[in-house]
Amino acid sequence: MSAEHEDYLVLEKQLCFSLYSASHKLVRSYRLLLEPLDLTYPQYLAMLVLWQQPELNVKELGEKLYLDSGTLTPLLKRLESKGLVSRTRSVQDERVVQIRLTEQGKALKTQASHIPMAIFQQSGLPLEQLLQLKHSCDLLFKQLEAL
Amino acid sequence: MSAEHEDYLVLEKQLCFSLYSASHKLVRSYRLLLEPLDLTYPQYLAMLVLWQQPELNVKELGEKLYLDSGTLTPLLKRLESKGLVSRTRSVQDERVVQIRLTEQGKALKTQASHIPMAIFQQSGLPLEQLLQLKHSCDLLFKQLEAL
DNA sequence: CTCAATTGAATTGTGGGCAATATACTTCAA
DNA sequence: TTGAAGTATATTGCCCACAATTCAATTGAG
Numbered sequence: 001m002s003a004e005h006e007d008y009l010v011l012e013k014q015l016c017f018s019l020y021s022a023s024h025k026l027v028r029s030y031r032l033l034l035e036p037l038d039l040t041y042p043q044y045l046a047m048l049v050l051w052q053q054p055e056l057n058v059k060e061l062g063e064k065l066y067l068d069s070g071t072l073t074p075l076l077k078r079l080e081s082k083g084l085v086s087r088t089r090s091v092q093d094e095r096v097v098q099i100r101l102t103e104q105g106k107a108l109k110t111q112a113s114h115i116p117m118a119i120f121q122q123s124g125l126p127l128e129q130l131l132q133l134k135h136s137c138d139l140l141f142k143q144l145e146a147l
Numbered sequence: 148m149s150a151e152h153e154d155y156l157v158l159e160k161q162l163c164f165s166l167y168s169a170s171h172k173l174v175r176s177y178r179l180l181l182e183p184l185d186l187t188y189p190q191y192l193a194m195l196v197l198w199q200q201p202e203l204n205v206k207e208l209g210e211k212l213y214l215d216s217g218t219l220t221p222l223l224k225r226l227e228s229k230g231l232v233s234r235t236r237s238v239q240d241e242r243v244v245q246i247r248l249t250e251q252g253k254a255l256k257t258q259a260s261h262i263p264m265a266i267f268q269q270s271g272l273p274l275e276q277l278l279q280l281k282h283s284c285d286l287l288f289k290q291l292e293a294l
Numbered sequence: 295c296t297c298a299a300t301t302g303a304a305t306t307g308t309g310g311g312c313a314a315t316a317t318a319c320t321t322c323a324a
Numbered sequence: 325t326t327g328a329a330g331t332a333t334a335t336t337g338c339c340c341a342c343a344a345t346t347c348a349a350t351t352g353a354g
Contacts, residue, residue: 008263009256011195011211015277016173016266018284020192021213023170024341025291026163031342042310045167048158059332064158066168069333071311078309095319095332109156116155119163124290125283130162133283136276137165143271144172171311178312189340206302216303218341225339242302242349300351306344316335323328 019137029122033115037108043079044112046072050085051109054101057090061099084108166284176269180262184255190226191259193219197232198256201248204237208246231255 011017030041039047042065049056049064058072065072076099079085084105090096123130158164177188186194189212196203196211205219212219223246226232231252237243270277 009195009198009259011192011199014195014263015281015284016177017192017195018281018288019166019170019173020188022284022288022291023166024213025288026166028342029291029294030163040309041167045158045164048156048161048164051156052158057332058334066171067310068312070313070335073334075310089333093320093332095317097333112156116161122291122294123287124293125287129283129286133280133287134162134165136272136280136283137162137169139276140270140272140280141165141169141172144176144269146271147176147269175312187339204302205304214340215342217305217343220304222340236303240302240350242347244303296352296354298351298353301349303347303349305346308341308343310341311339313338314336317333318331319333320331321329322326324326 026119029119030115033118037111038082039108042067042071042075044115046075046079047084047105047108047112050099050101050105051112054106055098057096057098059096079105173266176266177262180265184258185229186255189214189218189222191262193222193226194231194252194255194259197246197248197252198259201253202245204243204245206243226252 007013027041030044034041034044037044045065046061049061058069058076061076062068062072076085076087080087083102086100086102088098088100090098120127120130125133154160174188177191181188181191184191192212193208196208205216205223208223209215209219223232223234227234230249233247233249235245235247237245267274267277272280
């Protein structure tokens with residue numbers, strides 16, 4: 001192993017660890033904000049999609065969130081048990097499960113409206129830097145996707 | 148709820164989701180590279196620390212990785228069962244568990260030496276942008292930490 | 295010196311992620 | 325029309341993440 005390569009095996013120098021840690025820290029920051037809504041961060045992400053499109057199936061939701069049914073099925077069952085969504089098999093194609101926002105689920109949007117701004121303020125970073133960070137993350141995602 | 152605030156409740160506009168998705172995608176990208184080493188990404192992170200500092204206790208490791216004993220104890224037991232580390236209670240203070248790299252654990256570093264470069268190439272982004280991304284992630288982490 | 299407070303690790307319980315597999319349903323071509 | 329291939333969801337099993345709790349060991353104030 002060359003000394004040159006060895007240098008890269010240092011935790012503090014790795015972008016990946018920074019991204020990994022920042023992502024977990026962010027999820028932890030959401031925890032307090034989401035506690036009053038009784039949602040976890042992945043559940044909140046699912047609700048974000050449903051607030052835009054109140055009815056879609058598991059596959060469509062998975063494509064938006066980049067998550068598979070092994071993750072979504074139990075998550076959606078938990079949302080269902082809280083009365084926020086309904087899960088019903090499609091009549092046309094019985095393989096498909098339609099997810100629908102309930103009235104209670106729709107109502108929750110009001111309580112969530114302050115969250116994006118709250119997180120923005122907690123980040124303490126200028127908007128421009130956050131937008132650039134988002135852009136780089138999106139680009140990185142697409143590059144790794146393409147492989 | 149103002150329409151202004153409502154606009155922010157859109158998945159695609161959220162930095163947090165971009166960061167979250169990029170982080171998961173990155174971990175998935177490591178999976179193939181780490182498979183020959185029989186390591187998961189969090190296990191690889193622990194090994195990175197140990198390759199720099201072959202002996203430290205659980206608390207010290209947790210401080211470096213921002214993980215607690217609830218995560219590390221089972222992870223370290225798995226590394227132990229693979230013969231990569233040893234776990235022994237300190238004689239001076241029996242509350243402390245010392246983690247030590249085994250010879251096999253040290254030897255694994257050679258097989259890992261190409262990984263940082265491989266990931267860099269897979270990212271397809273210029274070094275400068277990656278460094279800037281890392282810097283923003285580190286800054287975001289510190290800001291959220293400070294609350 | 296003693297006992298209350300603190301500390302380090304482990305355990306428990308809940309909730310993601312995700313690969314692999316299973317199952318039921320649908321489609322399509324021979 | 326039938327059987328093979330493809331599709332949508334669910335299940336299982338393993339691993340991480342973390343809050344809350346427990347427990348033993350240590351420390352320190354009085």
